Amino acid sequence: MSQLTHAKIHFNEQGTPVASDFDDVYFSNDGGMAETDYVFLQQNGLPQRWHTHPAPAFHIIETGFGTGANFLLSWLRFRQYRQQFPDAACQRLYFSSFEKFPLSHADLTQALAVHTELQQQCQQLLQAYPLCVGGCHRLSFDNGSVILDLWFGDVNALLPELNATTDAIYLDGFAPSKNPDMWQDQLFTGLARLSGNGSTVSTFTSAGLVKRGLQQAGFTVSKIKGFGRKREMLTAIMATDTAIPTPLATPTPLNDEVTIIGGGIASLCTALALAQRGVAVHLICEDDMVARQASQNRQGAVYPNLHANLTDDSQLHAQAFLFARRFYQHWQQQGLDFAMDWCGLLHLASNTLLQQRQQKLMDKALWPTELVQAVNASEASAIAGLKLPHSGIYIPLAGWLSPQQFCLQALQYLQQQKLFRFSPDCKVRAIRQNNNGWHLDTATGECQAAILVLACGSKLAEFAPTAQLPLNKIRGQVSYVQASAMAPLKTVLCHKGYITPQWQNLHSVGATFDRNATEAFISEQDNSENVELVRQQLQKPAWFAEAEVTDATAAFRATLPDHLPLVGPQANQQNLYLIGAMGARGIMLSPLLAELLACQICAEPLPLTQQLCKRLAASRFQVAGQRQ
Template sequence: MSQLTHAKVHFTAQGIPYAEAFADVYFSDAGGLAETDYVFLQQNGLPQRWHTHTADTFHIVETGFGTGANFLVTWQRFCQFKQQHPDAQCQRLYFSSIEKYPLTLADLQQALQVHADQPELQPLIQQLLQQYPLGVSGCHRLVFDHGRVIVDLWLGDVSEVLPNLTPADAIYLDGFAPSKNPEMWQPKLFTDLAKISHANTSIATFTAAGMVKRGLQQAGFSVKKVQGFGRKREMLTATAPSVTSDNNNCFNTPSVETAHATKANAHKEVTIIGGGIASLCTALALQQRNINVHLICADNDVAMQASQNRQGAIYPSLHAQVTENSQLQVQAFLYARQFYQRWQQRGLDFKLDFCGMIHLGTTPQLQYRQSKIVTLWPEQLVSAVDAQQATAIAGLALQHSGIYYPLAGWLNPKQFCQAALAYLQQQSNFRFSNNTQVLNMQRQTDNWLISAASKTFTSDYIVLAAGSQLAKFATTHALPIITTRGQVSHVSQPKMAGLKTVLCHKGYITPAWQGLHSIGATFDRQSTTAFISSNDDAENMQQVAEQLDSPEWLSGAKVHSACAAFRAGLPDQSPIAAEIEPAFFALGGFGARGIMYAPMLAELIACQICTEPLPLTQLQRHNLSAARFKPKNK
């Protein structure tokens, strides 16, 4: 995975950003937004094509996000289309944009000031700025308009990203001119575009360069020149030909499958088996896509197992090298932040506090590893702090240096699950069966038969998100699930009242909520029941004393209560989120990271069920699949 470099820009007297590496402006001084509208929307037949589009989603792929102007204009036009045609088949817009050299947030803010004379665009600009991601490679999914507009901002090289994308309905072939950026305009670019095209895909590009025309033609596209914008005499448009035996190795078939899948969404049902945060996140993701959802829970209520915690920390566990696992964790963490904030803004009532987190370097080995970590990631994600700085940030006296995650925090997962269930029960396409223990699931000709103690159900799809019970069924018994009992202690101590951020060492301490701090957690792989133990409370307290050199503010702390549950993990410390059998998905194995992983991986499964663009690379999806546990051929 490539390291990311921000674009180096300066601004012209007209306020237009100028890329120093490519010696070129980001857009024409003849009118950036008008150029976008003419070159990319009009020449791709938009917004007219949305009126007759037969699928629920329309997918645009763009090379070169730049200042986001193309997206902003497209978003504005899609909003206007939805206002005028609320019952049109096309309900959601996916915009997948690739950017190798993203602007910094400060430069993006300045660049978008050139559109200050467009008052109707200002709310969209502000929303984009609020969600603009950190400079971390990979896919950043940004959700707008209650899920009606979704941006997948892929930060990385176009040659690495394009093979991971699902078929596009329209392509904005943008970027700096071939003479300025020849590295991008290689033959592989055009063959990769062919591989994500179907018979109805269109392409528009600002350039009329001969090598672009020839590259598109050699990849199988039908190309023509049209009138260019402003002072540009010509530009190119292209369409994918009908699939024939000669080109079907490059082009996808028409979007019939996608159209069929999404048109049938309102008639499908997905049964989710479980009752924790993964189940509720999946139910929300599916319900937002008009899928009928049946949640089956073995307990009387949701969040009675591992999701029962009062306070669960949300932060990525980073490694001293940039690994696939740490990359996934950062993407999941950043998505989880916006996911929980979005649902809180929509009225779900649960406690959420992004108060930051300090991971204290309590051993020389950990301090060395932390010194490596801070060199690999943006300081907005993680930075080094000495003991004095850590003390000032935390609000308690600390003796160790560490690393600080300013975007981290904690969530009450039980409140979230209960609030999500209350919201879902108000929706006509959701039903809930509690106190229902699933005994068996059997594949039939065109659906699944689910057998419980006293009743049976049928379902088109199953998502098994059963936590520590994930491998208890015939379909999933081969998964090498590791269950670990853990206990968290709820503690009061007036001297700790000043704690302002989550503290992590070998365990963790949260700021007080309702007068109690959460301190944990134990790791017990021997027990078979989730009992509460005073010995575990003592172990939690002793661990803090040992790791933090018996801080004065801990003395006299009183344990008031505790909770215990089983975490489910996998040997490689990565979760599973994959289709195990046709129309049967497994979701779990989060270890202690369920709050962080669940939103992104629930989104992934919902997109797979609905045949929508996926927010992870092919390698990441493989690393989340059961296939990774199969023996490799020698």
């Protein structure tokens, strides 16, 4: 993934945005939405095709997002279709759009001002519009019925990373003569790879190289009248006998109940993602209530671990962090009442190694300043509201939330859904595969699961099919501290540990890492270690001198040797899925990984590249386990 830059644009006399580097307009001066409707919706048979589409989701691929006009009109038409046919089979619209040069938020705001008929959609898009960070940004609208996967980067590099059949293709982008880098043979073969029987294409251009490219890739191409003063344009369709065979995800109705073993934030995020898709969910929890293990903490910091290089790890963290912000904000807007504050986070360079890493990170300048900024000690002190001895990096969009409150609220919401059931105080002792799925031996009896998800944190490897996972269990303790002099703290502080702003008169100070513990007990020694670490790292700050520990929580985190989480189907175990090994990053990683898992279960387009999905898969350890 290469570094991205914003598009350079200006506006012509008609107020139409023009790409300066390509000397081409983003949409017609004669009426952008009329052009979109004619070229892309009508010529792909929309919205009529949605009425008879047999699958639960319809997938559109677009090769140039631009100002989002094509997406916005498709969204409006799909909303109108859902209102007119609420019980039709097709319930969700996936819109996968690629953009190598994203517009800045300010330019997009100005460009969308002309679309007064789409004011509501424009406003929601602008609120969700992501930072200029490469990869897939999944944006959810209309309570999950419209999903925009905004892929920032070169379409020819990213298209091979998709693994979902498309129903319609908006072949958009600047004219082939002005943007030859996009209109390559690999674009047409890449689109053909994702096309099944009846997949359609439309494009504003009638250029010969586009017609030949589509034909050579296997499409049947037609030339028809263009929009407005444009004489001709192209449409195309894929027939079964010319499609390139490849195993792709094709959405199908999921009538089976999904059983989830767990009780923390990963299991509840997974349950929410499945419930949004109309899937029946059975949550089995060994405790009397959710959030009794690693998700019991009062506060948890939410921020990405960014590297100087675009590694898979930092790419995952950037995407997961931005997704998590949207996810938690959405559920608060839906009425879930949990404490959350996007107050920013300072990661202080409290030792030489951290200072060197941060200097390298800022020198490479791979990440936008909206995501991370360098600050000196004086600037850090002003941001924090307390005197600090170190420089560092500032992540203004970061913050904290209460994982325990979120889990309790998520469960309360789920229990109001008809297709959800909850079994507390039910420890699963063993699982084994049979002809009907998975047989569960529990402390209260036996039960059957057609599809089984293990989301049980540090206990993920306690079952026979997962016993060979090299899972590390690391006990951690968070101390809850009162300190009146620390009350002015306005942002999360990280050093070798962390301190949160006060909530309900307590600051969270953590956390210890104990690889040898076998029980998650509360330790006074750990409380002392947490307090002493602050004094050591921050040079005995006066505002922490009278800090008093009043309470603490302890639990086990789960990690893997490569420090990446685990998500996806278990190798050679049909209908068994895993999600976990997130270490201390469960609050940030769970929303995106749960979304990924729900898409894998429902065979829907994935929000991560195939490469990254492979890096996170259980098969990377080659521990398929023995069929039970």
